[in-house]
Amino acid sequence: MNEDAGPIFRQIAVQLEDAIVDGSLAEEGQAPSSNELAAFHRINPATAAKGLNQLVSDGVLYKRRGVGMFVATGAREQLLKRRRSEFADQYLTPLLAEAEKVGISVPEIAAMLRERGDRS
Amino acid sequence: MTAAATLDGVTMRFRGHTALTDVTTEVQADTITGLLGRNGAGKTTLMQLLTGHRVPTTGDVRVLGQAPFENDAVLSRLCFIREGQRYPDVFRVCDALDAAARLYPGWDAELAEQLVGDFELPRRRQIKKLSRGMNSAVGIVLGLASRAPITLFDEPYLGLDAVARQLFYDRLLADYAEHPRTIVLSTHLIEEISDLLEHVLLIDRGRVLLDADAETLRSTALTVTGPAREVATFAAAHQLLTTESMAGQSRAVVRTRSATAHRDASVLGLAVDRTPLQQLVVGMSLAAHRDLTAPAADRTDLQGAPR
Numbered sequence: 258m259n260e261d262a263g264p265i266f267r268q269i270a271v272q273l274e275d276a277i278v279d280g281s282l283a284e285e286g287q288a289p290s291s292n293e294l295a296a297f298h299r300i301n302p303a304t305a306a307k308g309l310n311q312l313v314s315d316g317v318l319y320k321r322r323g324v325g326m327f328v329a330t331g332a333r334e335q336l337l338k339r340r341r342s343e344f345a346d347q348y349l350t351p352l353l354a355e356a357e358k359v360g361i362s363v364p365e366i367a368a369m370l371r372e373r374g375d376r377s
Numbered sequence: 378m379t380a381a382a383t384l385d386g387v388t389m390r391f392r393g394h395t396a397l398t399d400v401t402t403e404v405q406a407d408t409i410t411g412l413l414g415r416n417g418a419g420k421t422t423l424m425q426l427l428t429g430h431r432v433p434t435t436g437d438v439r440v441l442g443q444a445p446f447e448n449d450a451v452l453s454r455l456c457f458i459r460e461g462q463r464y465p466d467v468f469r470v471c472d473a474l475d476a477a478a479r480l481y482p483g484w485d486a487e488l489a490e491q492l493v494g495d496f497e498l499p500r501r502r503q504i505k506k507l508s509r510g511m512n513s514a515v516g517i518v519l520g521l522a523s524r525a526p527i528t529l530f531d532e533p534y535l536g537l538d539a540v541a542r543q544l545f546y547d548r549l550l551a552d553y554a555e556h557p558r559t560i561v562l563s564t565h566l567i568e569e570i571s572d573l574l575e576h577v578l579l580i581d582r583g584r585v586l587l588d589a590d591a592e593t594l595r596s597t598a599l600t601v602t603g604p605a606r607e608v609a610t611f612a613a614a615h616q617l618l619t620t621e622s623m624a625g626q627s628r629a630v631v632r633t634r635s636a637t638a639h640r641d642a643s644v645l646g647l648a649v650d651r652t653p654l655q656q657l658v659v660g661m662s663l664a665a666h667r668d669l670t671a672p673a674a675d676r677t678d679l680q681g682a683p684r
Contacts, residue, residue: 263651264592265572292554299546300572301409302554304592 265300269308277317277328278336288318288326381406381527381559382427387436389422389583396422397583400436404527404561404576409553411574411591412563413658419583420563421460424529427561428457440527453482456525458516460532464504471500473515474522483524488552492518495544509536517545521552527559534566542566546573571654579658581665591654598657599638602628603647611642618660630660 273289276282289297294305309326312318317332329335356366380403389397397419404410404427412420425431426438429445429452438444445451464473470493478484493500496514499507504515513535520528534542550573553560564570577594579587587594598618601611608627612620615631615638622628630652635641642649652660 264596266592292551295554296547296551298572299550301575301591302550302557303408303575304572307592 265298265304266307266311269294269298269300269305270311273308273312274317274336277333278340280333282328284328284330284332286328287324288312288328290325379406380404382438382440384423384426384433385437385439387426387433387438389419389426389431390434395583397426397433397580400580400583400585402578402585402588404559404578406559407557408575409549409560409562409573410576410578411567411570412561412578412580413565413567414563414580414586415662417582418580420580421531422583423580424457424531424561424563427527428452428455428529430457454526456481456520456523456528458520458528458530458533460535461509462512462516464515466503466505468504469501470498470504470507470515473504473519474500477519477523481523481525483526485522485524488524489518489522492521492548495548496541510538510541511536513537514541517548521548524552524556524558527561529561529563531563532565533562534564542569546570549573567655567658568653574654577654577658579661581662586661586665587658594654594657595651597632597634598630598652598660599633599642600628600630600650600652600656601642601647602626602650603645607645607647611645611647614641618657618664630656632657632661 273282277284282288288309291302291306291309294300294308295302298305309318313320313326316329317336318326319329320326352366353363356363382404384400384402387397387400388395400419400423412423414420422431426433427440427445429440429448432446438446440451441454443451445455468476474486474489474493477489478486496511496518498511498514498518504512507515513533514537517530517533520530520533534545537545546569549560562570562574571591574591576590577587578585589597599615601608603626605622605625605627608620608629612629612631615633615635618630618632620627620629631638639649
């Protein structure tokens with residue numbers, strides 16, 4: 258998997274979160290098993306299980322004994338909420354750092370954002 | 378976690394040559410362990426000790442709780458696929474399969490058939506007439522279909538092309554997922570298998586350099602790039618493995634236990650990348666070599682950095 262994107266189990270968790278956020282993995286839908294994830298991503302099943310278990314402890318997935326893992330009701334909203342709260346740290350901090358390096362002021366950034374936002 | 382095998386203070390000397398020195402380690406049950414190291418590091422010797430092909434000069438080897446040497450209770454639960462495995466001259470592929478079916482209590486004939494088809498092995502051809510890659514494929518079929526509780530592959534891919542190697546990794550993962558068991562795999566193709574490994578054992582000139590779970594390793598190795606002075610400052614606070622410089626810029630590979638290392642590097646304005654397992658292994662092998670051969674002051678070009 259991608260070496261730059263953190264531990265593999267985190268990447269597994271993030272990919273499943275992405276699928277839940279964009280709706281391709283519906284609430285109360287069944288998540289892939291650790292063996293399916295391992296085969297697909299060509300990773301150790303224990304690593305895949307670690308990614309799944311993280312989502313279980315976050316309350317995003319829940320286990321049905323003998324059946325598998327399912328997406329919890331409310332998981333999408335919970336993930337959206339967390340991602341919104343992480344937005345500033347993840348995107349604004351590097352943006353401001355780079356802007357300062359190359360001499361772009363905060364009002365100039367604001368103007369750029371408005372222009373882009375109007376266009377899209 | 379329980380240990381499928383343990384080595385305790387194991388030293389292995391041959392005439393005038395020490396292959397392993399005071400090796401203490403455990404192979405965890407039901408994991409895939411990568412046994413890594415340069416040629417002559419002692420990987421094969423270690424596997425021979427685990428499979429009862431040799432007795433240690435000093436120290437203690439336990440497999441499934443017992444000494445493996447001439448111990449059928451242990452050996453019947455082991456499968457060792459050697460590099461360039463040899464078979465009796467008259468053996469055809471099907472003869473090797475028949476022999477393995479009798480030898481391994483857990484033998485899965487259906488899986489063997491499927492793998493023979495996957496690797497397109499000619500069942501009725503003599504093994505000694507097979508190409509090197511096909512010979513390796515026979516070993517892989519035997520190793521996987523044996524379903525032995527402990528299966529050791531010593532560089533099982535010699536002569537295999539990229540497609541066949543991928544097939545091996547995929548079949549290994551699929552069967553391991555369905556039937557968890559202890560797998561030890563020695564390899565030089567670290568990048569190809571790094572995501573398959575749960576545990577890494579790196580040996581260098583007979584000594585253990587690294588014995589850790591693969592995810593931890595990934596999170597403790599960092600590559601930082603930036604102005605030489607800042608890189609030197611950062612590297613001084615961590616275990617420096619390798620460093621390269623060009624036109625005032627440096628790149629260093631470090632190991633660190635500090636949870637804030639990533640942030641510390643960012644604060645210094647350094648670019649931080651994860652270090653692929655292969656880079657880490659190369660870095661650690663080179664650093665170990667440097668420590669043996671060079672006086673401390675010459676070890677690095679990061680002069681002026683507090684150490």
